[in-house]
Amino acid sequence: MSRKLENSELERLDVDGFKQAKKTPIIIILDNIRSLNNIGSVFRTADAFLVEKIYLCGITATPPHKDIRKTALGATESVEWEYKKDTLELVEELKQNDIQIVSVEQAEGAVMLNQFQPEPNKTVALIFGNEVKGVAQEVVSASDTVLEIPQFGTKHSLNISVSAGVVVWDLWSKLNS
Secondary structure, three states, rough: OOOOOOOOOOOOOOHHHHHHHOOOEEEEEEEEOOOHHHHHHHHHHHHOEEEEEEHHHHHHHOOOOOHHHHHHHOHHHHOOOOEEEEEHHHHHHHHHHOOOEEEOOOOOEEEHHHHHHOOOOOEEEEEOOOEOEEEOOHHHOOOOEEOOOOOOOOOOOHHHHHHHHHHHHHHHHHHHO
């Protein structure tokens, strides 16, 4: 029988340790996310996998906010983040810095997540879109790649925080194998 570990036994980094740790070459861009709980959950995922940075764009709320804090559980203190009003302008800026732009969306010509391989030695910026409308079409069009999470049931999409967890874990696994 297994015994659950206490938090003190998990040997996690503290905030200073996180800030000094080598980051996974992943950036997360949240494009007009409405739910504060989703935003907080993405911060927690970013912390778990040592993501470089989160960009909060458009109507996406920013810390400090009690509803973000409730699900982020302190990750807004460890993960670097920045607000940008215009997602498309941010995408163009990141492209100039040789960052691979990947929209997570259902679109023509999308690459299935299980078939996607991140480019070695290149940072990947993952764009996750609005809970109802998804990633804006102009942003999808400006992306280098569109990535789709394979799904097999009756629903058309996953919650944005679940999508972020699935995709970030998958890329982290591929980058660290």
